[in-house]
Amino acid sequence: MSIKRALVSVSDKTGIVDFCRELSNLGVEIISTGGTSSLLSKEGIPVIGISDVTGFPEIMDGRVKTLHPAVHSGLLAVRDNEEHQKQMKDLGLDYIDLVVVNLYPFQETIAKPDVSYEDAIENIDIGGPTMLRSAAKNHAFVSVVVDANDYSQVLAEVREQGDTTLETRKQLAAKVFRHTASYDALISDYLSNVNGDPLPERYTVTYEKIQDLRYGENPHQQAAFYRKPLAPQGTLTTAEQLHGKELSYNNINDANAALQIVKEFEEPAVVAVKHMNPCGVGTGESIYQAYMKAYSADPTSIFGGIVAANRIIDADTAAKLSEIFLEIVLAPDFTEEALEILTKKKNIRLLKMGELSSAKERTSQFVVTSIDGGMVVQQSDVHSVDVDDLQVVTDRAPSEEELKQLLFGWKVVKHVKSNAIVLASDNMTVGVGAGQMNRVGAAKIALEQAADKAKGAILASDAFFPLGDTVELAAKHGITAIIQPGGSIKDEESIKAANENGIAMVFTGVRHFKH
Numbered sequence: 001m002s003i004k005r006a007l008v009s010v011s012d013k014t015g016i017v018d019f020c021r022e023l024s025n026l027g028v029e030i031i032s033t034g035g036t037s038s039l040l041s042k043e044g045i046p047v048i049g050i051s052d053v054t055g056f057p058e059i060m061d062g063r064v065k066t067l068h069p070a071v072h073s074g075l076l077a078v079r080d081n082e083e084h085q086k087q088m089k090d091l092g093l094d095y096i097d098l099v100v101v102n103l104y105p106f107q108e109t110i111a112k113p114d115v116s117y118e119d120a121i122e123n124i125d126i127g128g129p130t131m132l133r134s135a136a137k138n139h140a141f142v143s144v145v146v147d148a149n150d151y152s153q154v155l156a157e158v159r160e161q162g163d164t165t166l167e168t169r170k171q172l173a174a175k176v177f178r179h180t181a182s183y184d185a186l187i188s189d190y191l192s193n194v195n196g197d198p199l200p201e202r203y204t205v206t207y208e209k210i211q212d213l214r215y216g217e218n219p220h221q222q223a224a225f226y227r228k229p230l231a232p233q234g235t236l237t238t239a240e241q242l243h244g245k246e247l248s249y250n251n252i253n254d255a256n257a258a259l260q261i262v263k264e265f266e267e268p269a270v271v272a273v274k275h276m277n278p279c280g281v282g283t284g285e286s287i288y289q290a291y292m293k294a295y296s297a298d299p300t301s302i303f304g305g306i307v308a309a310n311r312i313i314d315a316d317t318a319a320k321l322s323e324i325f326l327e328i329v330l331a332p333d334f335t336e337e338a339l340e341i342l343t344k345k346k347n348i349r350l351l352k353m354g355e356l357s358s359a360k361e362r363t364s365q366f367v368v369t370s371i372d373g374g375m376v377v378q379q380s381d382v383h384s385v386d387v388d389d390l391q392v393v394t395d396r397a398p399s400e401e402e403l404k405q406l407l408f409g410w411k412v413v414k415h416v417k418s419n420a421i422v423l424a425s426d427n428m429t430v431g432v433g434a435g436q437m438n439r440v441g442a443a444k445i446a447l448e449q450a451a452d453k454a455k456g457a458i459l460a461s462d463a464f465f466p467l468g469d470t471v472e473l474a475a476k477h478g479i480t481a482i483i484q485p486g487g488s489i490k491d492e493e494s495i496k497a498a499n500e501n502g503i504a505m506v507f508t509g510v511r512h513f514k515h
Contacts, residue, residue, distance in 0.1 A: 002162035003143065005074070006098035008040070009033040009050075009066065009128065011105055012148070017043050019100070019151040026158055028098070033065050034058065053094075066127040075099065075134040079141045097163075098154075099135040099144045103128045103183055107229050110190055117194065124187055129180045139173035140166070146179045182206035186229060198366055203377060205368060210237060216249045223249045234356045235259070239330065242339065244349030247328075251306070251349065255328050257415065258308035259353070264384070264411040266358050268311045270294040272302040277435070279305060281412050282428040287311040287331075291320060293428035298449070306330070310356050313338045332356055383510055385410060390506040393486065393495050398504035402458060402481040406506060409460030410483050414512040418462055421446040421470075423479070425457035439463070443470050447477045454478055463511045464488040468497035475501035485511040 006028050010016050017039065020030055024045050032040055033050045040047045050065050051057050058065035074096035077084045088095070104125035109115055135144035143164045145154055150172060157164045164172070185206040192200050207226035216223035225247070227237035236256050241247070247255070258273040265283055270290040272280040279301035282293025287309050295302055303324055309331040313321070318338035321329055322345060329342065330351035342350055364379040387403055398406060409424040416422060416434045421442040423431035431450030433442030439461065447454050455478030464487050465471060471494050474482065482498060486507030498505040 003028055003097040003158055003164070005029045005031065005094060005096050006100060007031045007050075007066075007071070007075075007096050007131065008100040009036050009131070010100065010102045011125075011128075012102050013039060015148045015151055016040075016100070017045070019148075019155065020045050022155050023098075023158070026155075028158070031096070034062055063126070066131055069093075071096070071131065072134050075131065075142055076138050077141075078138070095141075096135075097142060099131055099142065101128045101132050101144075102146055102148075103132075103179075106183065106190075107186055110186070111230055120190060125183070129183065132176045132180055136173035136176040139169040143169050144172050144176050146172075146176050150175075182208075182229070199377060203375075211246065213249050213252075214246070221249075225249075225252060232357075233354050234263075236330075236351070238354070240352040240354075242334065242350040242352050243343045244328075244347060247349060251327055254306045255308070255330055255351070258306045259330060259356075261412065261415045262308040262310045263356055263358060263362065264414070265310060269309070271308045272298070272305045273308070274301050274305045277416055278412055278429065278432060280429055283408065284427065287313065288317045288320070291317050293426070295320070295324075297429045298432075302326075310358075313342075315341060318342050381414065381512060381514075383512075385508050385510065389508060390483070391486070391509065392504070392506050393491070394498045394503065394505045396499075396502060396504045398481045398506060402504060403506075405458040406460065406481055406483040409458050410508065413460040413462045415514065416462065418513045418515060420462040420512075420514070422460045423447065423450045423454055423457045424460065425453060430454065430457055439465060439470050440473060443473055447473065450477070456480055458483065460484070463513060464491070465494045466490060468493040470494075471497035471501070471503065471505075475503060479503060481505070483508060485509060487511070 006023055008020060008030055009032060020040055024030060029048065031048045031050060031053055037047050037049055054068040054070045056068060070093055073088060073093045077088055077095060104123045106123045109123040110120050132144060132146060135142045143154060153168065154164055157168060185204040188204055192198060207228055210225045210227050213223040213225055215221055231237040236252060236259065254273050254276060257276045258271045261271040261278055261281065262269050267283045268287045268290045269283045270287065271278055272294050280294040280297030282290045282297060284290040284293060304327060306328045307321065307326055311332065313329065313331045313334045315335060315337035318341040322341050326348055328349045328351060330353055332355060333352050334350060342348060362382045364382045366377055367380050369376050405424050408427060409422045412429055413420050413422040416432060419436045419439045419442045421433040422429055423446050430453040431446035433446035436442040450457060457479055458481045459474050459479045461484040464485050466488050467490060471482065481504040483506050486509060495505065
């Protein structure tokens with residue numbers, strides 16, 4: 001077998017002229033449509049119009065041109081099937097050996113902020129996916145190319161042997177079905193959201209590979225990093241790495257955790273993360289001041305951690321960052337002086353995030369968590385509270401300063417693994433208790449870490465207290481105010497303990513479990 005006829009119809013015309021010119025030089029007859037045909041003709045490449053093959057004009061503004069038996073018979077005919085051969089001969093039809101198609105730019109269209117529904121629908125390709133699927137199904141005999149990166153391999157094999165190998169055709173066919181599945185997933189997601197049905201009876205998602213990772217959570221696990229096709233700016237998937245070796249699986253997860261926390265704050269903020277939990281969070285009048293507070297919160301745990309900032313890193317901050325070993329520093333940007341300081345450290349990874357959206361600007365997205373045999377889907381937790389949302393439940397109301405610290409602590413505890421307790425004072429965390437099987441255990445860890453700094457600090461809890469024991473423990477260490485969701489059948493017990501110890505307590509009415 002050899003490739004004698006190719007059907008070429010592409011929206012993205014990158015590399016197509018050189019590819020088709022080489023095919024033509026190798027004796028391959030080229031059939032083409034619309035704009036592709038015009039371009040190839042202009043470049044002096046012999047082209048047969050699709051209407052010359054079908055005997056039917058392109059109609060309905062090009063919506064109907066390749067949807068014709070003369071095309072799909074040529075693609076789907078089983079070449080070693082005598083009945084198929086006879087039908088092709090009797091009907092005067094010719095085989096098509098190679099299909100080169102990429103699709104209408106649906107993704108690029110819906111990415112436009114002002115895209116209309118009508119424009120989106122018009123950019124749903126019908127004929128293209130049909131040709132791709134026909135050719136891919138019949139890959140035992142037909143080569144199909146959907147990615148310009150594969151042009152060179154196909155040309156090399158055609159030059160050498162007149163056809164592609166079966167192994168290559170299998171790989172190209174698999175890529176086609178991945179491509180059309182992704183294309184359809186974007187369309188179904190768009191229409192589901194337009195119709196107000198983000199959790200339909202069938203949930204299909206698609207991602208694009210950014211890079212293979214050396215390994216996953218542990219060296220014996222394979223891993224890769226993927227991006228949603230319409231991922232917003234200010235996320236790890238769109239970050240620009242300015243320095244350092246490739247990100248690891250654990251780097252990516254930790255960096256994402258740090259990024260989600262730092263986005264909670266409008267004022268200059270710095271977050272240090274270790275193993276998906278914040279070990280230090282600070283805010284200040286400058287990013288330098290915020291970093292010094294985040295560092296002081298836990299100088300031991302920050303070593304080897306991830307640091308996220310919501311302001312440009314300047315030289316003074318960079319000088320302090322360079323004093324310890326850090327895996328990653330991510331920020332909207334870095335000054336030239338800061339880069340000069342930090343790039344002297346060979347192993348530190350520097351990520352330029354661009355503008356970061358604040359908590360008030362963020363909208364909830366649906367996120368997927370895999371489980372054995374399936375997945376669960378939920379809205380991301382972008383809920384925030386302000387002073388007006390708080391219900392004072394104790395005899396003593398918190399002071400203005402206590403309220404400020406309570407809201408600070410609430411922003412942080414939301415991102416700590418449950419059961420979670422956060423202690424805060426002077427716009428910085430002083431104790432973090434994460435991931436414990438009971439709330440008292442989490443409180444003990446946070447209070448032990450804070451030591452003397454617990455006196456006069458506030459306590460934030462991600463969920464309600466089922467008993468008054470956590471309040472009593474907090475009182476013994478000098479905690480003056482508590483923020484928690486409320487909602488326990490034993491709320492009165494906690495309120496009573498707070499009143500007896502002069503602690504101000506407020507309810508948010510919202511919990512923030514994080515597993």
